[in-house]
Amino acid sequence: MVIKKTLVATLSVSLVYGSLLCGPVPLADRLQGEVYAATVPFPNKQLLDEINLLRSIMTSEELQAIKEARERMVAMRSDLSGNRDLVKPVWGKIETRKGQSESYPEVTQENVLHLVLELAFYYDQQGRGLNTVITSEKNRQIVDQLIKLGGFPGGINDVTLNDVNLIISKIKMNIINRYRSMTLSQLLRLASDPDQVYSMIEEDLQRIVNDPGLKISKLLNNLGITGKDLSDTVRLFIPEVDSERKAVLAWASVISRAWGLGQGGSGGDSGGGGVPTPSPGAPSPETPATPPSDFTGNLEGDALSISRETEGGRTLTKAIVDSGRLTEAFEAIASGEAGGNEIKIDLTKAEFPLQIELPAPPLKDAAQSEAVVRLAGNGVSYAVPAAIFARLNSANQKVVITISDVVGTARNQVHQAVQQTKANLLLPEPFDFSIRVENTNGTRSPFSDYSGIYVERTVTLPGQVNSDRSTAVSYDPVTGRLNFAPSTFTSLSDEQTQVNIRSPHDTVYTVISSEKTFKDISGHWAKKEIETLASKLIVDGTDAELYSPDTPLTRAQFTALLVRSLGIKEAGYSSRFTDVSTSDWHSGSVEAAVSAGLIEGYEDGTFRPDEPIQREQLAVMIARASRFAGRTLPATTIAEGKWDQLEDRSGVSLWAVQSVKQSLQADLLEGVQDKRFEPKEKATRAQAAVILKRLLTYLKFID
Incomplete structure (x- = not known):
C-alpha cells in the first residue's frame, strides 16, 4: 500500500517537472510494468499503454536523440549540489513556504532535483528501476513531506491514482486542443522556436495550476508555484540536456503522430512567415479558439443517429454517436465545464434491446480520465468507464454497447436456475449487458478485458426489498449456476427500488431473494x-x-x-x-x-x-x-x-x-x-x- 501511495504521490509532484523534458519512455522494446512483482499490478496500465504507443512509433533517430538527452539527465544525479539551481524557480517558492520549520527535513533543493531525476529517467524497460524508485524510503519521505508542506496533512495518503490520471488527461487535452489544426511542418517549426515553446508551456502549465478540479493544482497554489515557475524550470533544464534541441524536435514529431496532431489543412502552411507567436492567454491564429461547450451531461438530438435494426433475430434500437460530439463531451468533462464525469445517452422511449455505437478514438483518448459513458433506458442503465478502453488500437474500430432483455430459451434457463437455488425472482426479466469491438472488415470480438475495473449496471425493481436477503446474481450459461454479484439497493419510492450492480465482467444479470439458515x-x-x-x-x-x-x-x-x-x-x-x-x-x-x-x-x-x-x-x-x-x-x-x-x-x-x-x-x-x-x-x-x-x-x- 505504501508502494502504491508513494508512486501516485511521486507522479503527482514530479509530473509537471519531468514530463515536459525527455519523458519516461522505455528504451527497449516494451515497458511491461511489473513494478509490484507479486504485490499488485501496476496501478496505471493506461499510462503504460500510452508510453508503449509512443515508443513503438519512434524512429531510430528520434530514439537516439531522446536517449542522449536522458543520459545527460541521469549523469546529473551524481552531482545534485552542482546542478541544484536547475530547480531554483520552484525551489524559491518551496523554500519560502517552508520558512524556518524543522518539520520537513527532507524537503531540500537537492532532494527536489533528485525526485525529478529519479522518477522521470531512472528505470529500465521492465520497470525494475521504477520499482526501486517508488519503494525507496528516501523518495517516500521526500514526497510525503512535500505534499504535507503543500497543505495536505495526510501526505502521500491524500493523493489518489485518479488525481494523477486526471492531470495526465487534461495536459493531453490541452495539447490536442491547441495544436489539432496545425500541420506537422508548422508544429516542427514551432518546436524550433525556444521563446515560443516556453511561452506556450507557461500558458498550458498555468492553466493546470489554475484548475480548481485538480488536487495537484491546490498543492502548487499552496506552495506558491506558478506556471511561469514551472516553465522557467524547463527553460533551465533543456539547454543542459538538449542543447541542439534534437530531443525536443523528436518529441514534437512523435506526439504529433501518436495523438493525431499536425493534421490541419495545407492552406496555412504556405509562405515563409512561420507560425505567429500567440499572446499569453490567446490561441494561435492557426488554431481557432474552442467555444465553450454546451454539453451538460446528456448526448441527444443531432449527436445521435437512431434507427431500428435487426440483429440475432431481434429488432433493436441502435444509436450511432457522432465522433465530434463525443469528443466535445469528453473535453468538457476534462476541463470541468460539464460539471460531472458522466456522458448519458438516454433511450428511455425505445424498446429493448438498446444499443449504442461509439467511435474508438475518442474513447481511447479519454481512457486516462474518470469519464463514464452511461447507456440508459426504461429503468435499466450501463455505466461504462472510458478507462477500460485504453487498449483499443485502431482508429477505425467501433465499440458497441448493448443492454438486452433476455427472452426465449435463455430466459427459461435463468428462471430454472433461480428455482434450483430455491430463491424468489425479484426482477421479472433478466438483462444481458455486453460490449464488443467491430473492425472495418466486419469482424466482431467481445470486449471482456476490463483490467479488474468494476463496471456499474442498474436495474429497477417494483416495490421494496429486504437488502439483507436479496442480491443481484450473474448467470453462468456453462454451468447453469447463479453467482453472487456485488450489489446495493436504493429505495426510489414506495413502488420502486434501484439495484446498483458492480462487476468486472459482462454476462446475464437478475435479482433474487431467499431466506437461508442452518x-x-x-x-x-x-x-x-x-x-x-x-x-x-x-x-x-x-x-x-x-x-x-x-x-x-x-x-x-x-x-x-x-x-x-x-x-x-x-x-x-x-x-x-x-x-x-x-x-x-x-x-x-x-x-x-x-x-x-x-x-x-x-x-x-x-x-x-x-x-x-x-x-x-x-x-x-x-x-x-x-x-x-x-x-x-x-x-x-x-x-x-x-x-x-x-x-x-x-x-x-x-x-x-x-x-x-x-x-x-x-x-x-x-x-x-x-x-x-x-x-x-x-x-x-x-x-x-x-x-x-x-x-x-x-x-x-x-x-
Whole structure:
C-alpha cells in the first residue's frame, strides 16, 4: 500500500517537472510494468499503454536523440549540489513556504532535483528501476513531506491514482486542443522556436495550476508555484540536456503522430512567415479558439443517429454517436465545464434491446480520465468507464454497447436456475449487458478485458426489498449456476427500488431473494452474518442443514469464498501449483485468485489447499481483496494505536504486519480476546463469514 501511495504521490509532484523534458519512455522494446512483482499490478496500465504507443512509433533517430538527452539527465544525479539551481524557480517558492520549520527535513533543493531525476529517467524497460524508485524510503519521505508542506496533512495518503490520471488527461487535452489544426511542418517549426515553446508551456502549465478540479493544482497554489515557475524550470533544464534541441524536435514529431496532431489543412502552411507567436492567454491564429461547450451531461438530438435494426433475430434500437460530439463531451468533462464525469445517452422511449455505437478514438483518448459513458433506458442503465478502453488500437474500430432483455430459451434457463437455488425472482426479466469491438472488415470480438475495473449496471425493481436477503446474481450459461454479484439497493419510492450492480465482467444479470439458515447456528454469535451471506449465495453449508460455524476453514475454502465475494469468474487452471490439479473442486478459484493478486503459493511450488488458514494469512488476503476492488485500506500510520495495544504483535509474521494493521484500522478484523490477535490461530467458518460481511460492506458491495 505504501508502494502504491508513494508512486501516485511521486507522479503527482514530479509530473509537471519531468514530463515536459525527455519523458519516461522505455528504451527497449516494451515497458511491461511489473513494478509490484507479486504485490499488485501496476496501478496505471493506461499510462503504460500510452508510453508503449509512443515508443513503438519512434524512429531510430528520434530514439537516439531522446536517449542522449536522458543520459545527460541521469549523469546529473551524481552531482545534485552542482546542478541544484536547475530547480531554483520552484525551489524559491518551496523554500519560502517552508520558512524556518524543522518539520520537513527532507524537503531540500537537492532532494527536489533528485525526485525529478529519479522518477522521470531512472528505470529500465521492465520497470525494475521504477520499482526501486517508488519503494525507496528516501523518495517516500521526500514526497510525503512535500505534499504535507503543500497543505495536505495526510501526505502521500491524500493523493489518489485518479488525481494523477486526471492531470495526465487534461495536459493531453490541452495539447490536442491547441495544436489539432496545425500541420506537422508548422508544429516542427514551432518546436524550433525556444521563446515560443516556453511561452506556450507557461500558458498550458498555468492553466493546470489554475484548475480548481485538480488536487495537484491546490498543492502548487499552496506552495506558491506558478506556471511561469514551472516553465522557467524547463527553460533551465533543456539547454543542459538538449542543447541542439534534437530531443525536443523528436518529441514534437512523435506526439504529433501518436495523438493525431499536425493534421490541419495545407492552406496555412504556405509562405515563409512561420507560425505567429500567440499572446499569453490567446490561441494561435492557426488554431481557432474552442467555444465553450454546451454539453451538460446528456448526448441527444443531432449527436445521435437512431434507427431500428435487426440483429440475432431481434429488432433493436441502435444509436450511432457522432465522433465530434463525443469528443466535445469528453473535453468538457476534462476541463470541468460539464460539471460531472458522466456522458448519458438516454433511450428511455425505445424498446429493448438498446444499443449504442461509439467511435474508438475518442474513447481511447479519454481512457486516462474518470469519464463514464452511461447507456440508459426504461429503468435499466450501463455505466461504462472510458478507462477500460485504453487498449483499443485502431482508429477505425467501433465499440458497441448493448443492454438486452433476455427472452426465449435463455430466459427459461435463468428462471430454472433461480428455482434450483430455491430463491424468489425479484426482477421479472433478466438483462444481458455486453460490449464488443467491430473492425472495418466486419469482424466482431467481445470486449471482456476490463483490467479488474468494476463496471456499474442498474436495474429497477417494483416495490421494496429486504437488502439483507436479496442480491443481484450473474448467470453462468456453462454451468447453469447463479453467482453472487456485488450489489446495493436504493429505495426510489414506495413502488420502486434501484439495484446498483458492480462487476468486472459482462454476462446475464437478475435479482433474487431467499431466506437461508442452518440448524446449527441458532443462538450463534455469527448467525446474522452467516444467514446474510448464505442468502446472497456467498457461503454454503457443509450440508443442506448444517453450517458447522466453529470448524476451521482451509486455504482453498477461503480462497473460493473470497473469489465469490468479489464477483470474480473462476478461470481455467494453469497447473501453477504442484499440489493443485485441474480436477480439484477449487482449481478454478485458485487460478482466479492468483490472477487477481489475492494469493501466492509457497516457495516450494505448493499452495497447500487443505491446510487451515491462519488469521494473519486471512488478513493479508483481505487487504489484497480490498486493493483489487479499488478501495485501499487505511494507512498503517493511523493504525498504530490498535496495533500497539496487542500484546502478541511480535508474533505476527513480518510479511503480514502491514495487512494486520490495516485490517484492524478498517475494523475488518478484531482481536480474539482482549489485547491479543492470535495471528497463527486457525480461522473458523463463522469468523470468515463475519469478516467477509465486513469487507463487502466496506467495499460497498452490499448494504
